[in-house]
Amino acid sequence: MIARQRDENPAGIHLPLDPLPGHSSRGRLERVLRRGEFAVTTELNPPDSADPEDVYNRAKIFDGWVDAINAVDASGANCHMSSVGICALLTRMGYAPIMQIACRDRNRIAIQGDVLGGAAMGVANMLCLTGDGVQAGDQPGAKPVFDLDSMSLLETCRIMRDNGKFLSGRKLTTPPQIFLGAAVNPFAPPFDFRPIHLGKKIAAGAQFVQTQYCFDVPMFKTFMQKARDLGHTEKVFILCGVGPLASAKTAKWIRSNVPGIHIPDAIIKRLEGAQDQKKEGKQLCIDIINEVKEIAGVAGVHVMAYRQEEYVAEIVDESGVLKGRQPWKREIRRDDQMVADRLDHILHDEITETQVDMVKTAH
């Protein structure tokens, strides 16, 4: 008997889990959230390469620390490996990816096809985004598509899942079983509209949301207060976006160059005053996690550590949000190990067996 982890299919790590009543997907993230455990998700920095090992190595550093990994869809309008490709690789290895779908690059025909393809590969979570404008990226001459917006994309996915139909009304033979996510940014105007906007996303089909980087906890608290008053926190799992800042200079740069990220002066002062700014940035992230996890209605954190992915494990560990729980970890199973032990020599031994030799040894 092979010992297996919680939320793992005994027939194979790459296979979907048994369906549970009330669950819309067969993935790990939904199980964690619905059990009421504090979830941790993170983002994989997509490689600019065609080597699958790059994806596996980048996912490996999150092993045992996160419940799901976002496969970003050309974030910042910069060209990288596609989210569908990353998801294909991650699901093979048993990881739980969150497939991001941005409306910037594909029209409704392509997107609905990708939803089916992703679900068929075992992607249980999809995050519906509008996407950054093309002007922000490395190819500003590209045609911005924006055929759907995040809201109509959510609705499209929900219709495909619940009604088993394409947007056109044509029937699907097997609808995708997916857990639908959306993004919210409580830190950009119009502030009083943002909680209402969240309600709209819930109506369109959002089951979990990940927020933009939270550096202003009081502002987030106000947002959560309104969301609770409107009854949203009972209908949606809110994962607060957090991340370490590498230095005060980076923080200033982000503040003036990346629209939608709000960094208060106090944060920059704190970083400037520190001896080791990188370490202080990490500590700051841990402090923010510790503050937001106490806010009622926060179901988890989404740790975005762009180019500092190696810190995710430390941040999660030191903040203690998992409370001793260990998320699924890719490990070598006993049968795999046995095969590896017995047959490993054929990779290293320099034996060239000819058919003549084989006949001789057989006698």
Add this chain to the structure above:
Amino acid sequence: MSETTPAKEGPTVTQATLVKKAAPKSDYKPADVSPQRRVQRSFAVRLWSVRHSRLLEWFYSRFADMFLLLHPLWKGLGYGRVEAPIKFVEKRVKGFMFDCRMCGQCVLSSTGMSCPMNCPKQLRNGPCGGVRANGNCEVEPDMPCVWVKAWEGSKNMVHGDKILDVQKPVDQSLRETSAWLRVTAQSAAAREAAANAKTGAAA
């Protein structure tokens, strides 16, 4: 969510600036705005319309009623035949008032009289996460966010809560057609169906 390029010394250097710098130099340097903005004038009138969203809402409901009253006329002449002149007027009037883009499925009454097709991402269901701290657009730094204005405008309106409706994706096949005529024909059909149901129930 947003990706950041590594911090550089000095003034702001984004990927886009790098790309722009690498572009071949010539004497002709067009204004640094998106192609969509190039076809459009200033947005002063558009902002006036948002400020007077309540007045426009009142006016439009009278106007729609009048159009519906004229339904027999449109039908007599043939909707197909009146389309060209009506569209001509609609395009100019709404173009002046709202910078209308003739999507053919007008949602101005649900968006505080701020046309969502002027959003560079053409969002019809609310703002994106990139709105700047001063309430301006992420793509066009000097343009107020269409959805910040929509929220302001809808707060003035009697039926401002229509901003909460989830809008369907734009039907691109309806572009450059008259929304006025479509709405009129649809409400006339709805009225007839209601009347038929009533007589059917009576008989």
